[in-house]
Every structure is written in structure tokens, then in C-alpha cells.
Amino acid sequence: MMMSAARTQLLIVDMQERLMPSMVEGERALANAIRLVKAAEILAIPALSSEQYPQGLGPTIAPLKEAMGPAPRFEKLSFSAAADPKIARHIRDEATWGRDQIVLAGVETHVCVLQSALGFRKMGLSVFVVADAAAAHAPESAALAFHRLRSAGVAVVDSDMALFEWLGAAGTPRFKAMRSLLK
Numbered sequence: 001m002m003m004s005a006a007r008t009q010l011l012i013v014d015m016q017e018r019l020m021p022s023m024v025e026g027e028r029a030l031a032n033a034i035r036l037v038k039a040a041e042i043l044a045i046p047a048l049s050s051e052q053y054p055q056g057l058g059p060t061i062a063p064l065k066e067a068m069g070p071a072p073r074f075e076k077l078s079f080s081a082a083a084d085p086k087i088a089r090h091i092r093d094e095a096t097w098g099r100d101q102i103v104l105a106g107v108e109t110h111v112c113v114l115q116s117a118l119g120f121r122k123m124g125l126s127v128f129v130v131a132d133a134a135a136a137h138a139p140e141s142a143a144l145a146f147h148r149l150r151s152a153g154v155a156v157v158d159s160d161m162a163l164f165e166w167l168g169a170a171g172t173p174r175f176k177a178m179r180s181l182l183k
Contacts, residue, residue: 001126001155005166009091009099010040010047012068013081013106013113017058023107023135024142030064032133032159033105035181037067039163042177046094048072050081052112079112082119091120101126103162105133110145117154127154130162 012033020026040047048071049060059065060073076084082091091102102125106113113134121127129149136142146156160183167175 003101003103003128003157003162003165005043005045005168007099007126008040008045008101008103008166009094010036010045010103011081011087011091011106011116012037012047012049012060012064013104013116014050014052014057014108015061015064015106016051016054017061019052019057019107020061020135022137024137024139026107026135029105029107029133029135030061032130034064034067035159036103036105036130036133036162037064037071039166039178039181041069042181043166043174045166046071046099048074048087048090050084050087050106050112050116051075052079053077080115080119081112082116082123088119088123091125092123095123095125100124101128103128103130105130107135108141109134109136110141111136114145114149117149118152121152121154128157128162129154130159131156132158 074087081087102120117127
């Protein structure tokens with residue numbers, strides 16, 4: 001199944017001040033998450049973010065917070081965003097309007113991203129995890145998470161796949177608006 005801009009919602013999971021410095025390839029994950037957010041804005045894809053226990057782990061990292069602008073941000077305690085009642089309600093509400101695909105990026109790949117993806121899959125959504133916009137403190141943990149996600153029917157993609165599938169075609173005004181985001 002391909003991602004569709006008309007059917008997608010984007011969730012950035014827990015890219016927070018105290019978590020990001022310990023992530024392997026965290027800068028790459030952050031840059032690609034920001035790319036996704038900017039593309040979502042251009043394509044009118046609803047975006048939101050979560051923060052895991054921000055009192056202890058700090059707020060969303062500043063560059064991402066700036067890119068997200070007024071998009072909803074939810075604090076959570078459960079590792080799975082799908083297990084948080086406010087986030088789950090928000091995602092379900094969007095799904096009732098035809099946005100039955102959820103694209104996930106964030107940290108840590110093997111904890112909150114994994115558990116969120118599995119939870120949203122259980123809710124009946126088509127779930128895509130953007131591998132180059134996700135990070136963990138150990139590469140082995142991320143690799144295990146991606147394997148497990150695939151086994152559970154979650155699509156593991158990269159940010160280029162997301163952007164180009166959302167666009168669908170070149171030579172359009174939307175393509176021209178996103179040209180600076182395309183690698």
C-alpha cells in the first residue's frame with residue numbers, strides 16, 4: 001500500500017531535549033522529521049507530536065517545535081501514543097474523516113515508536129514508520145524494532161518514500177512548492 005497525502009496523518013514521537021543527545025544518528029532523524037513536518041504543512045496533512053514525561057525529559061527539541069508551529073502537542077506517560085486516551089481520540093477523529101494512514105517518526109525506535117505503531121495497527125490504521133526519521137540509543141535496538149514492525153504488518157519506509165508518495169506526480173504546483181525538501 002502506498003501513502004496518500006489525502007489519507008495520512010503524521011505523528012512525531014518524543015523528540016525531546018534530554019532524549020535526542022543520546023540517540024545514534026539523532027541529528028539525521030531530527031532533520032528528516034522536520035522535512036516530513038514541512039511537507040505535511042505544504043500538503044495539508046495533519047501533524048501532531050507527543051512528549052514523554054516532559055517534566056523529566058524536557059520539551060520537544062527547539063528546531064522541531066519551531067517547525068511544528070501550532071500543531072497539537074500531547075504530553076503522555078504511556079510509552080505507546082496509541083495507549084494515551086487524548087492522542088488515541090485525536091487520531092481516531094482524523095481517521096473518521098478518511099485519514100486512516102498514520103506516518104510515525106521519532107524516538108526511541110524500539111520503545112515509544114514501536115509500541116505506538118503496534119497500537120495504531122491494532123486500532124485498524126495503516127501504519128508507516130519512517131526509518132531515517134527515527135532513532136534509538138543503540139543501532140541493534142532500532143534494527144530489532146524494524147524487524148518486529150515489519151513482521152506485524154507495519155510498513156518501514158524512508159522520508160523520500162513518504163514525500164514522493166504523498167506527491168504522486170512531478171510538475172504540479174505541490175511538487176514545485178516541495179522542491180527544496182526533495183533529495
